[in-house]
């Protein structure tokens with residue numbers, strides 16, 4: 001494996017869903033060891049892109065290479081192998097409500113292998129320690145704050161030492177303290193565990209603090225790509241609207257509508 005190759009390399013991605021073009025020739029690289037943010041207006045295809053990378057959805061055309069494997073060509077077993085090496089963190093944390101914090105983190109370990117209980121315990125406690133919640137191992141999800149739940153979900157996402165960690169909207173609903181803790185953890189875990197991270201999120205200020213590079217996807221294409229600093233200084237209509245927070249731009253404020261006067265019944 002060539003470690004200078006990006007972990008994920010996408011070329012010529014074309015996707016149509018429900019009669020709509022989602023990707024119209026997307027090229028994208030996720031460098032190894034980095035944190036790459038995927039941003040873009042709602043409905044632009046960020047989650048769809050993640051589904052392509054994990055092989056849950058095949059594109060109409062294009063190449064998706066993850067760790068040297070062309071995902072589009074993989075059979076079921078090979079896809080299963082690949083997914084084993086990917087950790088996920090979703091916005092709702094998705095903890096199992098009837099299981100303790102310990103059992104939630106242990107769940108992926110128990111699901112995939114029969115490991116000695118002492119080993120499970122050591123791995124789970126190490127991961128909980130990494131997110132600062134070893135002391136909360138015996139709590140139930142209902143006893144956790146939103147920020148703690150997100151950190152437990154993070155411990156669970158890394159419990160099987162993934163090569164790639166995918167965060168889908170990890171900042172939603174967090175108060176500023178919890179947000180800072182999660183941001184710090186994303187950075188620390190990425191560095192200490194030698195991970196590669198992909199982060200889909202809308203919170204520009206948070207992304208600026210954590211991402212090494214950003215892809216802005218809009219209208220089926222890569223509208224901009226670069227470091228957070230470069231993109232927030234962006235000069236294109238997309239970067240100005242997206243990073244400058246302007247209400248109108250390439251994404252119009254008004255949903256397409258009939259002529260206003262005609263709609264109100266005035267003679268035209």
Ligand SMILES: Nc1ncnc2c1ncn2[C@@H]1O[C@H](COP(=O)(O)OP(=O)(O)OP(=O)(O)O)[C@@H](O)[C@H]1O
Pocket residue numbers: 017018020022040041042043044045046047048049
């Ligand atoms: N299985 C499907 N069939 C038809 N259309 C779909 C399907 N999955 C997604 N879409 C459409 O594809 C588009 C992209 O959806 P996606 O969820 O990837 O957007 P997103 O950028 O993640 O949006 P958000 O920021 O709102 O989460 C949307 O218009 C969605 O309605």
